[in-house]
Amino acid sequence: MHSDVLRDPAVLVLIAILVTAFSGVPGLLIRGGATGQRLATLGAVIAAFLGLHSAISLLLAKTTTTFVIAWNLPFDACEIGLDPLSLFFLIPIFIVFLCGSLYANGYWPASSHRSSEPALTFFYGLLAAGMGLVVVARNGVLFLMAWEIMALAGYFLMVIEHDKEEVRRAGTVYLVAAHIGAAALFVFFSLLRLHCSSFLFPGQGGLHIVAAPATALFIAALIGFGSKAGLMPLHIWLPSAHANAPSHVSAMLSGVMLKMGIYGLLRFFSFIADRPLWWGVVLAVAGLVSAFLGICLAASQRDIKRLLAYSSIENIGIIATGIGVAMIGQATGNPRLALLGMVGALLHILNHSLFKPLLFFCAGSIIHGTGTRELDRMGGLGKRMRWSALLTLGGAIAISGLPPFNGFVSELFLYLGFFGEARANLPYVVLGAPVLALVGGVALITFVKLYGATFLGNPRSQQAAHCHEAPLSMLAPMGTLLGLCLLGGIFPQLLLPLASPLLATLTPVVSGTASQPLPLGWITMAGVAILGLAALLAFSLRHRVSALPKATATTWGCGYLRPSGRMEYTGTAFSEILTSLMSGIVRTRVAKAAISGYAPPPAAFCYAPEETILERLLLPLFDIVGIGFAFCRRLQHGQAHIYVLYIFATLLLLMLWIH
C-alpha cells in the first residue's frame, strides 16, 4: 500500500515541496564546514528532479488531484490541490531553486561566509517551499500562511548582509510594501469568505457574484497580487530589494516570486466565469504602462542589479498585458485573441523565469569577480571572464526578445494577437503593438548597454582589470539556463504543451477552436536558419581571412594614439540620449561643476537616477501619515504596568459590550 502511495506523482510533488522546505535544516544543526551546504544542495537536486518530473507528467496528463489534510484550526478544511495552473507555476520554482542552490556553492560558499551561510541556505529552501505551498493551497487561510512564509523568508534572505545601511533600508521598504499587499489580500479573502461562506477556494467558474462585490474583489486582488508582482505604481519596493539581495536570492525573487502575484491573479480569474471586459482593459493598460516605464527606468540605471530589477517590471508588464488581452478576448468572445494573449503570457512566465535568473547569476559572477555593482566601473571583463561573457550575451539576447532565443517566441504570440485585431471593427487593442515595439527597442538599448559596459572595451577601474572567472559550480547552472532558453527559442513546440492545459481554465472561449494556426514550425526553421547561416558565414570568412595577412594594432582613436579606459564611453553615456528624451519619465540627479576659463580646474561629475514615485510621492505621504499617527506613539511607551491596564480596560469594554 505504501509503495502505491509513493508511486503517485501528486504525492511525489508534495514530498518534493517538503524536502525543499527542510533542505536547509541540517545546515543549522551541523556547525562548521561545508557539509550543511552540500546536504542542502543534495536535497535541492532530489526535490527538483522529483518535483519537475512528477509535475510535468501530471501537467501533460491534465489531471487534477486534491488532498485534505486534517488540522484543527477553525478555518474549514485544509485542502491542497494540484491542478494544471498550480503545476505550471511549480515548474519555474523547482528549476530556479535547483540552479540557485547549485550556484550558491560557488557564490556564497560556507567556507568564506561561515556565519551567514546556514541561515541563507535554510531560508532559501523555505522561500521555495513557501512558494510551492502558495500554488497548491486551496484554502484562503492556508494560502495567506504560505504567502507570509514566502514574504518573510524573502525578507530574511534579503537582509542577510544586514550590517549595511542600504540593505536594511531596502529590507524595511520591502517589508512594509509586502504587508500593505498582504493587508489587501486579507480584505480579498474575507470578501471571498463572505460570498462562498467557506474559506475553501471556489472551483473553476464557481463564483457567481454581481457587479459591486466583484469590483471590490478585483481591486483588492489587483492591489494585493499586483504589488507582489511589481506592477506600476506598486513596484516601489522591487528595485532596491532585488538589487541588495545576494544574486542567487535576487534570481529567485525576480524569476519566481514576482510570478506568485501573477499566479494569484490567474487563480482569482479562474473562480469567475464571466469576467467583465473592463478588468481585461485595466490589466492590459497597467501591463503596457509597467512595461514601458519599467524598461525606460532600467535603461537609465548604473547599478547592474537595479537595471535587472527594473527590467523585471517590464517583463511582468508584458505578462500582464498578455493576460489582459486574453481577458478582453474572453469577454468579447474572440478565441483567437484569447489564445494568443494567454499563450504569450504563459510562455513569457516560463521564459522570464529562465533568462532573468540567468542574468542575475551573471550579475553575481561579475560582482564575484570584480567586487562592484557599478556598470561604469567595469569594462573589459570579457577577456578574463570568457564563459561568463558568453552566458551573459545569450541572456541579454534572450531578454531583448530577439530570435533565436525564447523571449522572441512569447513576444511573437503577443504581436500576432495584437495584429489580428487590426481587422476588427474598432481596433483599439492593436495599439498595443507599437508600444510593445518601442519597449523592445528600449530593451535592446538596455541590454547592449549592460553587456557592452561590463564585458567589452577596456577596464575602467582596478577592480575590473583584476577580475577573475567564476568557478564551475556557478557557470554550470548558468549554462543550463541558457541551454533551456535556446531550446525554448528554437523548439517552442516543447513548451506549448505545458501551457495549453491551462487554457481550458483561464480562457474557456478557446476550447473548440483548438486548431488556431501558430507558426511554430517557422520559428524552428528561422532559429535553425540564423544559426546555420551564421556558422556558414563564419566558417567561410575564417577560411578567407586565414589566407590573408593579419595584424593587431590599437583601436583607432582618431589620431590619438593611446586611448585609455577612462576615456571610454560609459554605460551611463550610452543611455544618455534616451534618458534625455524620456526626461519626463526618468528623472536623474546630475551634479557637475561649471567649466570656465582656458585652463579649468579639476571638476567632478555625479549622476544618479531617481526613484521618482518613492522619493517624490510615497515618502512625503508616509511623513504626513506619520505626523497623523504621532498620538499612537504616546500609547506605545514600553511601560509594562500601563499595558496591563490596557488589557484590563479592553476586557472590561468587551464584557460590557456583550451584556
Add this chain to the structure above:
Amino acid sequence: MVDTILHLVLVLTMPPLLLGVIGKTKAAFAGRVGAPYLQPYYDLARLMRKGVVISDTTTWLFKAGPIITLAATLLAALLVPLGRHAAPISFTGDMILFAYLFALGRFFTTAAALDTGSSFEGMGAAREVTFSCLAEPALFFALITLTRLSGSLSLTPMLNHVTLFVWWDTGAALLLMMTGLFVVLLAENCRIPFDDPNTHLELTMIHEVMVLDHSGPYFGCILYGASLKLYLLGAFFLHIALPLSSGNSYLDWLIFALSMILLAMAIGVVESVMARLRLIRVPQLLVAAIILTAFSLILVVR
C-alpha cells in the same frame, strides 16, 4: 521556382548597385563625374582580398558582429517580396520576424562597436540604438495599417495588396504612410538628413563611426550588409510608393529593378539638396514619422 531563383540572384547581386547610383546622382548634382556605377563592387572585391587589422582591445564578438548581422539581414531578405512577386518564405507573423531580425543585427553591430573601447564608436552605437528604437513604432504602425487594408498577417499578401486601385480608395492614408516610411528608410540606413555616410568627422557620424575599426573581409561583410538593408527596406517602401504591375512576371522583375534604381536616384537627390540635421533634431523627425504613420492608421479605420 524561377521567381525564387531570380529573387535570390537579385538579393545577392543588386544591392551594391544602389550605392553606386546614389553616388553618381550626388556627383551629378555637384557637377563632378563621380565614381563608376560599379565602384561598390570593386570596393567589395578589394576588401575581400585585403588583410585584416584587429584592435588588441577586442574579443571574439568584434569578429562575430559583422557575421551575425549579415546572417540576420540575409534571412530577412527571404521574407520581403520584391516587386509583384511572392517572397521565398512567407508565413503568419513573418513581418515581426523581419523587424526583429534587423534588431538582432543592430544588437551585434552596436556590441561590436563597443568592443573596441573607443569613445567615438560608443557614441555612434548609442545614436544607432536610440534612433532605431524611435523608428520601430513607425514601422509597426505602417504594418498595422497594411494589415488592416489587406486583412493579412504576412508580408507577401500584405504588400502585394497595395495597388493603384487601393491608392484610389485610400490615397491620403497611403501618402502619409509613405512619407513616414521614407523617413524610416533614411534613418534606418543612416542616410542624409540623419547621418552623412561621407562625412570625415567622427564626432558627427552614426553608422560609419561604429565600423571604423573593421577591416578586410569583415568590413566587406558590413558594407554588403548595409547595402542589403537599404535594398530590403527600399523594396518594402516601393510596394507602397510605386505599386506598378504589368501582369507579366518577367516584365514585373524589370519594373522592380528599374524602380529600385529610381529610388536610389531619389535618395541621391535628397542627399544632394538637404543638409544633415543637427543630432538634437533627429528624434523630432522620427517622432513626426511615428505620428504620420499613426495618422494613416486612423484614416484607414475612421
